[in-house]
Amino acid sequence: MRAAILAVVVALAAVVVVVVMFSSSDEVKTPGCTVALPKGPNDASAPQYTLQPEPMNNAAIIAAVGIKQGLPSHAVTVALATALQESKLRNLSGGDRDSIGLFQQRPSQGWGTPDQLQDPVYSATEFYKKLAKLDNWQTIPITEAAQAVQRSGAPDAYAQWEEEATALTGALTGTYPAALTCRNLTLNPPANLVTVANAELGTARLSGAHPAAEGWRIASWLVARAAKLGVDRVSFAGQTWTAESGAWAADEKAGQNLSLHQAPVAPPSSS
Structure with missing residues (x-):
């Protein structure tokens, strides 16, 4: 009897081990992007916000366009809080009535054509x-500024995204160095970085010496957009992020200048 019970216990233990192994493996391989802020004096742990690669990619575009227009980071926070509420930062092909895109803007309300509204830029x-x-958009609460633009049926809904939008803004505008990481990405073939960077950032100078905030802003944009642009390595200020590691790490060889590398296109299969 004892032998039978022992056999059952051993079998169950083996099943648990296998389940844990597969669960851990799945968790490690899950694609994702995280913004980790510095730990504040009253924080039990460092605040973190995690998105899937597509929403983080779109957040990077929204932030880049705002900075390109010369707007302060507060504008970026309002825009990100709005897109988080309206679409969870996904470029939707439809929505309520004729709403479309990241901000669920409506062609019938004069925002643009359906094709235009699916262009994040x-x-x-x-x-x-x-x-x-808006006369007072820089001084009123974020949710009020968002509502004044969107005229939503749920005017207070934007407030719930303020903390996350503020964190994303801090990383994507270069306020927090090395705060944004993406892991387990499936990289697209290398994109034309000059064209994309000019459209979104307003500059194609993606390497060389940069002031700290500007360099980290571009570096974070590159990491957040890495899957779409085929970027597998970004270095700045003595740190390097790679698509393989999914993290920033000190790198003496990287130097202080901004640099990047795009993944080579895999040769066609001979089979």
């Missing part, structure tokens, strides 16, 4: 244009 640009026309 266009939709973000239009959002910022309307935001900047």
